[in-house]
Amino acid sequence: MTTALTNEEVARYSRHLIMPEVGMEGQLKLKAARVLCIGAGGLGSPVALYLTAAGVGTIGVVDFDTVDYSNLHRQIIHGTPDVGRSKLESAKARLNALNPEVEVVPYEMALASNNALELFADYDMVVDGTDNFPTRYLVNDACVLTGKPNVYGSISRFEGQATVFAAEHGPCYRCMFPEPPPPGLVPSCAEGGVLGILPGVVGTLQATEAIKLILGVGESLIGRFLLFDALKMRFRELKVRQDPDCPVCGTHPTVTAPIDYDQFCGITPAAPVAEPTTPGSGDVTVEELKSHLDGQDSVLLVDVREQREFEICRIPGSVLIPLGELPRRLSELDGHTDMVVHCKSGARSAKAVALLRDAGYTQARNLQGGILAWIDRVDPTLPKY
Amino acid sequence: MATKILIPTPLRGYTDQLDEVEAEGATVGELLSDLTTRYADLRKHLYAEDGTRRNFVNIYLNDDDIRYLEKDQTPVTADDTLSIIPSVAGGAWS
Numbered sequence: 001m002t003t004a005l006t007n008e009e010v011a012r013y014s015r016h017l018i019m020p021e022v023g024m025e026g027q028l029k030l031k032a033a034r035v036l037c038i039g040a041g042g043l044g045s046p047v048a049l050y051l052t053a054a055g056v057g058t059i060g061v062v063d064f065d066t067v068d069y070s071n072l073h074r075q076i077i078h079g080t081p082d083v084g085r086s087k088l089e090s091a092k093a094r095l096n097a098l099n100p101e102v103e104v105v106p107y108e109m110a111l112a113s114n115n116a117l118e119l120f121a122d123y124d125m126v127v128d129g130t131d132n133f134p135t136r137y138l139v140n141d142a143c144v145l146t147g148k149p150n151v152y153g154s155i156s157r158f159e160g161q162a163t164v165f166a167a168e169h170g171p172c173y174r175c176m177f178p179e180p181p182p183p184g185l186v187p188s189c190a191e192g193g194v195l196g197i198l199p200g201v202v203g204t205l206q207a208t209e210a211i212k213l214i215l216g217v218g219e220s221l222i223g224r225f226l227l228f229d230a231l232k233m234r235f236r237e238l239k240v241r242q243d244p245d246c247p248v249c250g251t252h253p254t255v256t257a258p259i260d261y262d263q264f265c266g267i268t269p270a271a272p273v274a275e276p277t278t279p280g281s282g283d284v285t286v287e288e289l290k291s292h293l294d295g296q297d298s299v300l301l302v303d304v305r306e307q308r309e310f311e312i313c314r315i316p317g318s319v320l321i322p323l324g325e326l327p328r329r330l331s332e333l334d335g336h337t338d339m340v341v342h343c344k345s346g347a348r349s350a351k352a353v354a355l356l357r358d359a360g361y362t363q364a365r366n367l368q369g370g371i372l373a374w375i376d377r378v379d380p381t382l383p384k385y
Numbered sequence: 386m387a388t389k390i391l392i393p394t395p396l397r398g399y400t401d402q403l404d405e406v407e408a409e410g411a412t413v414g415e416l417l418s419d420l421t422t423r424y425a426d427l428r429k430h431l432y433a434e435d436g437t438r439r440n441f442v443n444i445y446l447n448d449d450d451i452r453y454l455e456k457d458q459t460p461v462t463a464d465d466t467l468s469i470i471p472s473v474a475g476g477a478w479s
Contacts (some may be wrong), residue, residue, distance in 0.1 A: 133474045158476045177472040181441045238448050
């Protein structure tokens with residue numbers, strides 16, 4: 001362990017040093033600690049910022065994305081000038097400016113079954129700030145297999161979850177969620193979105209738990225699953241028990257090395273679920289739609305997105321019938337010989353076309369790539385979201 | 386006897402956007418059966434086609450997972466709260 005703080009460090013951490021729960025001993029523990037953050041996004045931003053400010057000696061950050069405008073409402077480690085830059089480069093610059101005493105180690109890569117164990121072995125604990133089920137299960141299993149606590153947080157819309165999995169004698173993610181929901185049942189893009197402040201709350205909870213684990217103080221969230229509802233401003237707590245039959249941390253584990261997590265989560269790599277771009281029979285391209293519309297053809301253009309999406313951008317002449325309302329609004333489509341259906345990128349409209357054809361509207365066709373393709377290839381003046 | 390059931394956000398589309406509903410029953414199984422009778426569209430999200438409950442759906446009675454109580458046979462009272470807890474992956478949400 002590091003033996004002393006410099007005078008500058010004493011000044012920087014003075015409000016920690018005078019607290020009995022931290023003190024010199026605790027601050028030196030923080031300085032010796034090594035924490036790996038998976039993701040430099042919504043959760044990773046506050047986690048990395050607070051751990052850096054607190055003086056955690058080594059912070060690894062794994063990410064392979066670049067900063068986008070749509071990140072900035074919540075990913076506070078990045079700024080407007082960073083748009084287009086690698087998230088790691090942007091995060092490292094911000095963290096170095098905040099606290100040059102901390103060593104920030106960037107890993108520009110996707111966490112995968114063949115690199116997770118080696119990477120985790122170098123750290124004391126892992127903070128999970130990922131955004132998909134395959135990586136969640138990978139982080140969990142690799143934490144169990146390497147014996148590192150998994151400081152867990154996840155968010156959706158205005159609700160968050162946080163706990164500590166895979167600590168010694170504690171439950172793991174699989175004890176609570178033995179298997180992921182099939183891709184078809186996870187919220188669609190219509191139900192997605194997140195309140196920008198939410199990862200700030202949940203990421204700060206994760207950073208708090210990480211600091212407590214390092215210091216060995218307080219009552220950890222091990223075995224307690226914290227639920228946060230920002231709209232109600234209410235926290236709830238559930239018990240999580242270690243499952244003796246858990247396939248990875250149970251008494252007779254069957255998972256003894258990382259597996260194929262895409263397959264485990266029912267995801268076929270060749271055809272991502274969210275963006276089915278394989279053209280079906282009778283699909284229409286945005287160029288074909290444009291010439292239909294320009295030619296005054298009597299094509300009915302049905303937009304099956306939500307009202308709030310329609311308010312952001314729309315294709316002129318389209319009629320809004322959100323997918324959920326379509327079954328009871330079919331009569332509005334009667335009398336149209338030609339019908340094109342679109343959504344944001346094609347997934348919801350493919351469902352709508354299937355539904356319409358089942359209901360006898362065999363003339364319904366899907367717009368390939370949705371309004372995003374329209375904006376890219378026909379009308380770039382419209383805003384993208 | 387009605388018992389409160391908390392509905393998670395992803396499933397509120399099937400309960401008329403209600404975050405809290407009441408159902409009748411003396412056990413967890415009866416409550417869920419009554420719930421999915423009242424809100425039929427919920428059924429396919431909670432049960433597989435063969436009638437078994439989906440593995441990724443966690444049911445909590447108050448703060449405890451029913452897997453560690455008496456599962457569907459766990460007795461309930463009007464003072465209890467049943468929660469459906471979904472697993473949520475989001476962290477960044479691109």
